[in-house]
Amino acid sequence: MPDWKKLVGECIAPSALPSASHNEVVSELAAHLEETYEGALSQGLTEPAAVALARQEVSDWHVLAKEISRAKSEENYMNNRTRSLWLPAMANVILAPGLLMILQKLAVQPHVLWIGNMAMVLYLPWLITLPLFGAFGAFLAKRAQAHLVNRLIVGLSPALAVVGAFAVILPASLVIDRHLLTNFPFAYFALTICNWILLPAFALLLGTLPFLRQPNTLARTEA
Amino acid sequence: MTKRIRSKIARGSGELAILSLLAEQPLYGFEIAKQIGERTGGALKFTLASLYPLLYDMEKHGWVEGRWQANHAGRDRRYYRLTPGGRRQLAPLREEWRTFFQALDSLAGVSHA
Numbered sequence: 001m002p003d004w005k006k007l008v009g010e011c012i013a014p015s016a017l018p019s020a021s022h023n024e025v026v027s028e029l030a031a032h033l034e035e036t037y038e039g040a041l042s043q044g045l046t047e048p049a050a051v052a053l054a055r056q057e058v059s060d061w062h063v064l065a066k067e068i069s070r071a072k073s074e075e076n077y078m079n080n081r082t083r084s085l086w087l088p089a090m091a092n093v094i095l096a097p098g099l100l101m102i103l104q105k106l107a108v109q110p111h112v113l114w115i116g117n118m119a120m121v122l123y124l125p126w127l128i129t130l131p132l133f134g135a136f137g138a139f140l141a142k143r144a145q146a147h148l149v150n151r152l153i154v155g156l157s158p159a160l161a162v163v164g165a166f167a168v169i170l171p172a173s174l175v176i177d178r179h180l181l182t183n184f185p186f187a188y189f190a191l192t193i194c195n196w197i198l199l200p201a202f203a204l205l206l207g208t209l210p211f212l213r214q215p216n217t218l219a220r221t222e223a
Numbered sequence: 224m225t226k227r228i229r230s231k232i233a234r235g236s237g238e239l240a241i242l243s244l245l246a247e248q249p250l251y252g253f254e255i256a257k258q259i260g261e262r263t264g265g266a267l268k269f270t271l272a273s274l275y276p277l278l279y280d281m282e283k284h285g286w287v288e289g290r291w292q293a294n295h296a297g298r299d300r301r302y303y304r305l306t307p308g309g310r311r312q313l314a315p316l317r318e319e320w321r322t323f324f325q326a327l328d329s330l331a332g333v334s335h336a
Contacts, residue, residue, distance in 0.1 A: 032253045033271065035253040071280045081285070
């Protein structure tokens with residue numbers, strides 16, 4: 001019986017594939033050829049004919065190595081979750097607050113809404129642009145074939161980042177100043193949450209919604 | 224039909240065939256190719272060269288997951304199983320192919336050919 005592993009190893013050079021996956025790929029392909037060969041023998045073919053049949057499984061090893069390399073290299077470089085979730089979310093989390101900072105630098109005056117004796121500071125130009133950021137993030141995630149939940153997370157990521165920041169800052173502030181809750185009533189926190197989380201989240205959701213339809217996988221395979 | 228379009232349709236149908244098979248049970252590469260050939264009466268045929276790039280691509284997308292384990296003969300084989308992501312992919316993929324064939328049927332009457 002031919003040494004299939006040796007044969008495959010000779011046809012796919014170690015340099016053709018990422019080093020971490022070369023041995024595994026060679027073992028897997030060799031096992032496939034071995035079973036093809038054994039299947040042919042069990043059907044009554046002679047050994048040379050069985051070897052020839054197994055060899056017909058690959059017409060061009062160079063092309064095969066290139067295709068496997070493409071699949072494996074991208075896998076090693078950036079996994080699917082990174083492409084479809086973390087990177088688009090990070091881009092959105094940086095860009096949306098980035099625009100707010102630019103508006104503040106440009107001295108764009110916020111709209112102050114008084115509710116009783118509490119002020120709600122609204123950066124209306126920023127809020128108006130947030131649907132675009134929601135759409136941008138969800139589009140990036142959809143393009144990377146993220147499923148629905150991930151597309152929603154990416155679209156809302158700037159608001160979710162604020163939730164995360166609150167989850168860290170609030171307990172830390174309570175540890176530092178135990179009288180915080182006494183000094184700032186619950187209504188103040190509710191207003192802050194509404195101002196910096198709920199309103200932005202709603203605006204982001206408006207942009208995200210069109211990208212929450214199921215992906216067109218047939219179109220993707222044809223792209 | 225150009226070679227490019229043919230190859231893309233073959234790839235799309237290959238993804239659907241593999242996902243459908245793995246939805247039933249985990250299989251390794253040779254078994255996947257064998258079962259697709261047997262169950263389609265030879266109409267769909269995967270060679271090593273066409274199967275593994277597709278499998279690795281699907282693994283990269285997180286639709287399938289490969290893991291080495293011994294087969295019934297005690298040999299180590301890389302078994303592929305459907306991931307939750309692959310399972311989610313299967314229903315819309317089936318629907319798209321159904322729509323595709325219905326559209327083709329209404330245009331060319333392929334189901335009556």
